Amino acid sequence: MTVLTVATAPFDGQKPGTSGLRKKVKVYQQPNYAENFIQSVFDVVDGKEGALLVIGGDGRYHNRTVIQQAIRMAAANGFARIMVGQGGILSTPAASHLIRKYGALGGLILSASHNPGGPDEDFGIKYNVSNGGPAPEKVTDAIYARTQTIDHWLAVDTPGIDLDRIGTVQVGGASVEIVDSVADYAALMEELFDFGAIRAMAADGFTLAFDAMSAVTGPYATEIFERRLGFAPGTVRNGTPLEDFGHHHPDPNLVHAKELYDLMMSTDAPDFGAASDGDGDRNLIIGKGRFITPSDSLAMLAANAHLAKGYRGGLKGIARSMPTSAAADRVAQALGIPCFETPTGWKFFGNLLDAGMATICGEESAGTGSDHVREKDGVWAVLLWLAILAERRISVDALARDHWARFGRNYYARHDYEALPTDKANALIAALTAALPALPGQSFGPLTIAAADSFSYADPVDGSLSANQGLRVLFEGGSRVVFRLSGTGTEGATLRVYLERYEPAGGALDEETPAMLADLISAADAIAGIARHTGRTEPDVVT
Ligand code: VG1
Ligand code: CO
Numbered sequence: 001m002t003v004l005t006v007a008t009a010p011f012d013g014q015k016p017g018t019s020g021l022r023k024k025v026k027v028y029q030q031p032n033y034a035e036n037f038i039q040s041v042f043d044v045v046d047g048k049e050g051a052l053l054v055i056g057g058d059g060r061y062h063n064r065t066v067i068q069q070a071i072r073m074a075a076a077n078g079f080a081r082i083m084v085g086q087g088g089i090l091s092t093p094a095a096s097h098l099i100r101k102y103g104a105l106g107g108l109i110l111s112a113s114h115n116p117g118g119p120d121e122d123f124g125i126k127y128n129v130s131n132g133g134p135a136p137e138k139v140t141d142a143i144y145a146r147t148q149t150i151d152h153w154l155a156v157d158t159p160g161i162d163l164d165r166i167g168t169v170q171v172g173g174a175s176v177e178i179v180d181s182v183a184d185y186a187a188l189m190e191e192l193f194d195f196g197a198i199r200a201m202a203a204d205g206f207t208l209a210f211d212a213m214s215a216v217t218g219p220y221a222t223e224i225f226e227r228r229l230g231f232a233p234g235t236v237r238n239g240t241p242l243e244d245f246g247h248h249h250p251d252p253n254l255v256h257a258k259e260l261y262d263l264m265m266s267t268d269a270p271d272f273g274a275a276s277d278g279d280g281d282r283n284l285i286i287g288k289g290r291f292i293t294p295s296d297s298l299a300m301l302a303a304n305a306h307l308a309k310g311y312r313g314g315l316k317g318i319a320r321s322m323p324t325s326a327a328a329d330r331v332a333q334a335l336g337i338p339c340f341e342t343p344t345g346w347k348f349f350g351n352l353l354d355a356g357m358a359t360i361c362g363e364e365s366a367g368t369g370s371d372h373v374r375e376k377d378g379v380w381a382v383l384l385w386l387a388i389l390a391e392r393r394i395s396v397d398a399l400a401r402d403h404w405a406r407f408g409r410n411y412y413a414r415h416d417y418e419a420l421p422t423d424k425a426n427a428l429i430a431a432l433t434a435a436l437p438a439l440p441g442q443s444f445g446p447l448t449i450a451a452a453d454s455f456s457y458a459d460p461v462d463g464s465l466s467a468n469q470g471l472r473v474l475f476e477g478g479s480r481v482v483f484r485l486s487g488t489g490t491e492g493a494t495l496r497v498y499l500e501r502y503e504p505a506g507g508a509l510d511e512e513t514p515a516m517l518a519d520l521i522s523a524a525d526a527i528a529g530i531a532r533h534t535g536r537t538e539p540d541v542v543t
Helices: 033-044 063-076 092-101 137-147 183-192 195-203 217-228 258-265 294-307 327-335 346-354 378-392 396-407 422-438 513-528 530-534
Strands: 002-005 021-024 052-057 081-089 106-110 122-128 152-155 167-171 174-179 208-211 272-275 284-287 290-292 318-321 339-342 360-363 367-370 409-420 447-454 471-475 480-485 493-503
Touching: 033 063, 033 122, 033 137, 033 152, 052 063, 052 092, 063 081, 063 106, 063 152, 063 167, 063 174, 081 092, 092 106, 092 122, 092 183, 092 378, 122 137, 183 217, 183 378, 195 378, 208 217, 208 258, 217 378, 258 272, 258 284, 258 290, 272 378, 284 294, 284 378, 284 396, 290 294, 290 396, 294 318, 294 327, 294 360, 294 367, 294 378, 294 396, 294 409, 318 327, 318 346, 327 339, 327 396, 339 346, 346 360, 346 367, 367 378, 378 396, 409 422, 409 513, 409 530, 422 447, 422 471, 422 480, 422 493, 422 513, 422 530, 447 513, 471 513, 480 513, 493 513, 493 530, 513 530
Parallel strands: 052 081, 052 106, 081 174, 208 272, 318 339, 318 360
Antiparallel strands: 002 152, 021 122, 106 122, 167 174, 272 284, 284 290, 360 367, 409 493, 447 471, 471 480, 480 493
16 A cells, blocks of 8 residues: 655645536646545545445546546545446446445545536546435535645555456455446336336337437436337437537537527427436426426426326425526425425435435426435436326427416526636625615516525524525515526636526416516616626526
8 A cells, every 4th residue: 555645735625616626627637636635535534444435427538547546545545345337437326326225435426517528628526425415515514624734645556447347356455346337227217217108108109319418328328218218229319428528518408408409499309308417417308399497397397206106105395406496386385295495506405305305306407306316317307207298198398388377487597607707706796795685675677676685594404504505686576586606617707697587377378588587687787787797798608
């Protein structure tokens, strides 16, 4: 065993954001950088001796290098078993499942999710705990504190192992198992969904286009949709994981999955279109001629989940992140179950899922999941939609219209202002925070502010408090604007502005979203001074 002392640690120790530590590949390639972070993780987790660690990533550039090093370090830090996805590939939900299924102490997930990959793009590492979910804040805070004082890291001095060959090899005192990346996950999906019913729908001519965006879900989607469910070869597009995702952002939104969107709006559209992101935890859902916002998808899945095999017993509760629209709240109310509002980031759902207080969770950022794992899950979301459609035998558009007629419609959009100078973004938030108390009663065009606050969350299970989780401005009638800074960007600051307008059942349910949100958009700029603070008059991305 070798002990290596960090002499010149180029570690900026920046606090891991919403989801692990995301940095440019060039930053991660500095000597000791990844090692310092991984050792900081190992230094704060107890119980490593004799334990199992899961390791896998989304296949992006630098994945294999860091995985080889993480294996050497895990062996030197006392783990007895290390389970690695073949070729270093594990989708985030598949990694979560392996941690749970095999009773691992935790897992290292190497991904920068939907951020682009390649030598000049992004990399990331996230630690998940034994419930399979992202480390909660008390653990990430401890990891951060450790990064400030770390002075050495441990690794076994061995050459890299063959990551592509299924089987077990010894590294130092640890046995390293290279496992099929897909098999356990696909088996879990077969437990949750009636594959026979979906197969029958496909056999009846129902068609699917799934865009894996040259990212991690390719192998999962090909096995599940084409091999097990019988959708035609070619159903899965961009199904081979590439280190640079084919030069695209593996972000399943209307900007980066435009080709799929255009297909779904064309006369050649298949019945159902979907995409997933770099690490397989996000989903985009588009029916023939009908885009479903992620917030609506959560509500529609929750309202119909009982039609799917794994959810026949009904839901215990629904949880959504604060910026996600209130569409799911109305479903929860109709079902007579609780609805929880958490800060952004999947880690906040973990306790609710563990305590059996929520079954389905979702975020406006194209994340939906359930208590089957402790991450959001893109392929699962597509399967739940398919399972519901196989039961109801209606189109996505018809299901959406039916839903809105019953619950009303939450028109929704998110405007992102990317790569802002950090000081300007911080100044905007500071000024708006200071202005919040005076906002109620003020009018902007036809909109009058009813309430405004900075969102804090007290975890109902362990009482832990998370403050400053976004600024909320509520208008009379149920419309809302939320402002927050991204915790996952790697370049400057990203301001996210979340816009939501509620139209009750019987109201204007079939309008175009931009027109419905126009007044809110002007109000948002007037309230926060976006143009004044940032010089930007248009968002970079609208989703
Ligand atoms: C974004 C999303 C958030 C999501 C997070 C991680 O965070 O808004 O909802 O949980 O990404 O998703 P932020 O702080 O940039 O707004 V993923 O697919 O990167 O694991
Ligand atoms: Co992701």
